[in-house]
Amino acid sequence: MGLLDDILDYGAEVVEIITGDKEKIRLMEQFKKNYAKYQQEIENEAKKFNEKVVIFNEIIKSLDNINQANVKMELSNLFNALKKLGEIDDSYIYENESDLIHITEESFITREKTLLDIDSSFNEIFEKKVIDNEVEIVVKQNKTNTEIISKMKKMNFQASMVLEELSLKNKELSRNIEIIENYTHCLSIVLLDIQDIIIPELYLIESFIEALKIKDLVLVEKDIKTLNVKNKIGILENTKYEKHLIFVMNALIFYSIAFKIFNVKMLDKLVEQKITEKDLIWIKEKTEFLIDQSKEVRKYRILERED
Numbered sequence: 001m002g003l004l005d006d007i008l009d010y011g012a013e014v015v016e017i018i019t020g021d022k023e024k025i026r027l028m029e030q031f032k033k034n035y036a037k038y039q040q041e042i043e044n045e046a047k048k049f050n051e052k053v054v055i056f057n058e059i060i061k062s063l064d065n066i067n068q069a070n071v072k073m074e075l076s077n078l079f080n081a082l083k084k085l086g087e088i089d090d091s092y093i094y095e096n097e098s099d100l101i102h103i104t105e106e107s108f109i110t111r112e113k114t115l116l117d118i119d120s121s122f123n124e125i126f127e128k129k130v131i132d133n134e135v136e137i138v139v140k141q142n143k144t145n146t147e148i149i150s151k152m153k154k155m156n157f158q159a160s161m162v163l164e165e166l167s168l169k170n171k172e173l174s175r176n177i178e179i180i181e182n183y184t185h186c187l188s189i190v191l192l193d194i195q196d197i198i199i200p201e202l203y204l205i206e207s208f209i210e211a212l213k214i215k216d217l218v219l220v221e222k223d224i225k226t227l228n229v230k231n232k233i234g235i236l237e238n239t240k241y242e243k244h245l246i247f248v249m250n251a252l253i254f255y256s257i258a259f260k261i262f263n264v265k266m267l268d269k270l271v272e273q274k275i276t277e278k279d280l281i282w283i284k285e286k287t288e289f290l291i292d293q294s295k296e297v298r299k300y301r302i303l304e305r306e307d
Contacts, residue, residue: 031151034156035122042115045167049169050109059177059181063183068187074199075258075262078202079255081198085209086252103180103270109169117159125147179279183283197297201301202248247300247302250300253296254294257286257290261286
């Protein structure tokens, strides 16, 4: 019986060793499989982010190329020109300084930064060894199955956290790109329309109204030297010259939309990382309004030119 017991005990130990080794091999393979999967997913998310960084930084350069101080000056010029033709609430005077804020470029995400934690967990269990002149990844000596399971769970958790953070970064950067694109587009529209379309047209209308008043004085044989011209666009209402009135009203609406866009301090919120999805919806809506109003302004202008 003693010999038989010894043989059975030895057999049990052998089975236990073989079973344990098989479990360790299974765990090792699962660990390496998980690592490769998370590594690829993290690299893909980081690549998406870095591609967005290129786009974001290009838009920032476009924003910097627009002289934002000129935008403020042109809005002020438009306000003054409109005020000559009618009463405008002084609360619409554009005094916001946020348009002069500089947005810094976004930085790229490096592989080392994103994979640091899971690489660390992986390297606590595995090591590289040269076997038969080939580099193989093998489990470190004296690492138990329990240790492998523990480190694998840790790596899985770290990887999921990194992926969640990268996903959030991608969403935030995509949103910021849309906001800056819309904001920059608005700047371009305001500069172009005020400088090339609205101000020249308003000067023409102002001169036209003065000419009408002078004509009326001449007709009644009054001294032109006594003329006190107060250009009020309302005198054109219900006349054959009403198209000038329509242009001025459209210019006023254009100014009102532009004023609202630049008075919300969108760039301040972007720098302070206080931008929300509501801000994106708002700026996209106002950009569409500005584009539509720009078309209305062009529709009623007298001075035709190539756009």
